[in-house]
Amino acid sequence: DIQMTQSPSSLSASVGDRVTITCQASQDISNFLNWYQQKPGKAPKLLIYDASNLETGVPSRFSGSGSGTDFTFTISSLQPEDIATYYCQQYDNLPITFGQGTRLEIK
């Protein structure tokens, strides 16, 4: 199975800050990497697919980059509504695997 390691596991930042989350795959997954946002008590929501493609309707302050084994998710200017847990997910090989999540809080 491909292991997905996210860091940090939690993060506290101020409104307006640039926030970066990383996700490392245990083997090369090309660009088969997606990012989700999950707010408390809600279902996950797709933000980024294929490492860098912004899902329709998602604010442009969200972005993703990377390929191979190392990926980055960035919020360019943190907003209060961005408080959530963020997950990466690979689909290069079954089983589909997710990172352990990054919990983002407002400082």
Next chain:
Amino acid sequence: EVQLVESGGGLVQPGGSLRLSCAASGFTFSSYAMNWVRQAPGKGLEWVSSISDSGDSTYYADSVKGRFTISRDNSKNTLYLQMSSLRAGDTAVYYCAKDSVAVAASWFDPWGQGTLVTVSS
């Protein structure tokens, strides 16, 4: 609007069975693979199973293989997850999610609201 509505969750004893359903609307259900993903209380996301658009191909996590069966009825726009030999470790919110492709899992969008399965005596 694409909508997925899960049902069928509840409290079940260890060793028992349960069938989850996911009613889909707002898209051509028969053209997309579908998936089940679960989330244990306070934990992260775990992929459970996927099924191709026609239902001919199914895939399972090792943790549920041989105990869970995914199926779909394209005439009813409904996805199912038959769960048997349930264990305490299966306690989770179960989400269904639409895939972006027909044949294999890729990205999941959207997700249903989830249904809680609690396995306890």
